[in-house]
Every structure is written in structure tokens, then in C-alpha cells.
Amino acid sequence: xxxxxxxxxxxxxxxxxxxxxxxxxxxxxxxxxxxxxxxxxxxxxxxxxxxxxxxxxxxxxxxxxxxxxxxxxxxxxxxxxxxxxxxxxxxxxxxxxxxxxxxxxxxxxx
Amino acid sequence: xxxxxxxxxxxxxxxxxxxxxxxxxxxxxxxxxxxxxxxxxxxxxxxxxxxxxxxxxxxxxxxxxxxxxxxxxxxxxxxxxxxxxxxxxxxxxxxxxxxxxxxxxxxxxxxxxxxxxxxxxxxxxxxxxxxxxxxxxxxxxxxxxxxxxxxxxxxxxxxxxxxxxxxxxxxxxxxxxxxxxxxxxxxxxxxxxxxxxxx
Numbered sequence: 001x002x003x004x005x006x007x008x009x010x011x012x013x014x015x016x017x018x019x020x021x022x023x024x025x026x027x028x029x030x031x032x033x034x035x036x037x038x039x040x041x042x043x044x045x046x047x048x049x050x051x052x053x054x055x056x057x058x059x060x061x062x063x064x065x066x067x068x069x070x071x072x073x074x075x076x077x078x079x080x081x082x083x084x085x086x087x088x089x090x091x092x093x094x095x096x097x098x099x100x101x102x103x104x105x106x107x108x109x110x
Numbered sequence: 111x112x113x114x115x116x117x118x119x120x121x122x123x124x125x126x127x128x129x130x131x132x133x134x135x136x137x138x139x140x141x142x143x144x145x146x147x148x149x150x151x152x153x154x155x156x157x158x159x160x161x162x163x164x165x166x167x168x169x170x171x172x173x174x175x176x177x178x179x180x181x182x183x184x185x186x187x188x189x190x191x192x193x194x195x196x197x198x199x200x201x202x203x204x205x206x207x208x209x210x211x212x213x214x215x216x217x218x219x220x221x222x223x224x225x226x227x228x229x230x231x232x233x234x235x236x237x238x239x240x241x242x243x244x245x246x247x248x249x250x251x252x253x254x255x256x257x258x259x260x261x262x263x264x265x266x267x268x269x270x271x272x273x274x275x276x277x278x279x280x281x282x283x284x285x286x287x288x289x290x291x292x293x294x295x296x297x298x299x300x301x302x303x304x305x306x307x308x309x
Binding site: 032046056064065069084102 | 178
């Protein structure tokens with residue numbers, strides 16, 4: 001019993017395995033190299049570049065959160081996921097709101 | 111009888127540990143908000159380069175790719191260290207923690223060199239709002255990584271002294287959350303600051 005509990009140590013995260021770390025590393029490498037290639041070699045137009053590297057960053061965020069941090073939506077995992085979603089919303093309001101306000105100020109001060 | 115009492119005690123311990131880890135997770139989330147404010151400031155100010163250079167002129171992409179690889183590799187090797195901890199193998203855990211420490215240190219050294227280079231060229235933080243926000247955002251991340259390294263050195267010492275005891279394991283779980291979190295923040299630093307900076 002005691003051995004079982006100490007070797008698992010999940011704390012609401014899914015069990016960490018070598019396979020999950022390898023998957024996370026492979027996906028992160030693919031996303032990172034794609035992003036640097038798109039910008040470094042000017043593969044896409046300017047608007048398409050912005051959209052692509054943002055998508056790649058978000059994809060890598062999820063790859064690392066799921067494969068490295070092992071976040072999940074199980075009953076126990078929800079305790080970690082809920083603050084994460086809440087933080088996502090706060091960050092969205094903070095960054096989106098700041099840019100919106102500053103853009104408006106910029107336009108109106110011209 | 112004794113065994114049930116012990117089990118009960120152990121369950122209680124595991125339960126309070128998981129609440130502690132949840133508390134640390136909340137701290138990580140507040141750190142997310144700190145970085146979000148710095149990202150917002152950077153997003154607003156990155157074009158205000160006054161008399162100084164534009165960010166495009168000071169960014170060297172292959173160098174940043176090198177830093178990224180060091181940090182990503184260190185996040186992965188930290189995972190290998192934790193697998194060693196789960197297997198209760200102190201030697202494996204310490205070995206991979208030392209590898210992680212070296213990779214993290216390489217990242218910090220590269221970043222400090224980048225900053226020193228910029229400073230030597232006269233592009234320091236007081237030149238323009240763009241450079242101020244650049245140094246604040248990237249520097250805050252680098253400071254976090256540096257504190258993570260100090261913490262990691264202490265944990266290597268604790269592992270050597272106490273072995274894989276439950277309290278050492280719990281602290282390593284905290285450090286793991288912190289370390290993976292810093293790599294996740296770096297994804298956005300290299301995307302928003304460096305890659306978007308050179309478009």
C-alpha cells in the first residue's frame with residue numbers, strides 16, 4: 001500500500017511515463033522547428049506567418065501541458081484543470097483588454 | 111490493526127500532500143498572470159523604439175533556437191529524473207537532475223551573453239520603451255530559471271543526504287511543476303518576442 005502510494009505520487013495528474021515524455025518531446029521539437037522554419041526561411045506571407053506561429057505555440061502549449069504536466073479532466077484532475085481554465089480567462093482579459101484599450105488610445109491620440 | 115492505522119495515517123499524509131501540491135499549482139497560476147502582464151506591456155510597447163534599434167535588428171534567430179533547445183531538453187530530462195524518483199532510484203534521479211541543471215545553466219549563460227552583447231552595443235534597457243519591455247519580459251523569465259537552478263542544486267543535495275523520502279519527493283514534484291511551467295512560458299517568449307519580432 002505504502003509502496004504503491006509513494007511510487008505513483010500523481011497529485012491529480014495522470015501517471016508520468018517514459019512514453020508520455022517521449023511523445024511530449026517529439027511533438028515540441030516538431031512544433032518548434034516548424035515555427036522557426038516558417039519565420040527563418042520566409043515560407044509564408046506576413047499575415048499567414050502570424051497565424052501559423054500562434055497556432056504552433058498553442059499546439060505546443062497543449063502538448064507540454066498534457067504530456068509533461070499530465071493535466072487531465074478526470075474527477076481528481078479537475079482540481080488542477082479548473083484553476084488552469086480560470087487563469088486562461090484572466091490572462092485573456094488582461095492581455096486582450098490591455099491591447100484593446102491601448103489601441104483605442106493610440107488611434108484617438110493621433 | 112497496526113497496519114490499518116498506518117495505512118490510514120499514510121492516506122492522510124498522501125491527501126495532505128496532494129492539497130499542498132494543489133496550493134503550489136495555484137502559485138504557478140498566479141505566476142502565469144505575472145507573465146501575462148509583462149507580455150501585455152511588451153505587446154503594447156514593442157514598436158516604440160525611439161532613437162534605438164528596432165527589435166528586428168537585434169534578434170539573431172539561430173541563437174534563440176539554441177536557447178530553446180537547451181530549455182526543452184532540460185524539461186525532458188527533468189521528467190527522466192522524476193521517473194528515477196518513482197522507481198526509488200536515487201542514482202538515476204541525481205544523474206538526470208545534474209544533466210537538467212547543466213542544460214538549464216547553459217540556457218541562462220546563453221541569455222546572459224545575449225544581454226551583455228546587447229548592452230555592450232549600447233542597446234540597453236534605458237534606450238527605448240521597446241527595449242525596456244524586452245529586457246523586463248525576457249529577464250524576468252531568465253530570473254525564474256536562475257532561481258529554479260538554485261532550487262535544483264538544493265534538491266540534488268537533499269536527495270544525496272536523505273534519499274527518495276516522501277518529503278523530498280513532494281518538493282521534487284513542486285520543482286517539476288515550476289520547471290515545466292518555465293518551459294511553457296518560454297514557448298510564448300520565443301514566439302511573441304523573437305519570431306514575431308523578426309516578421
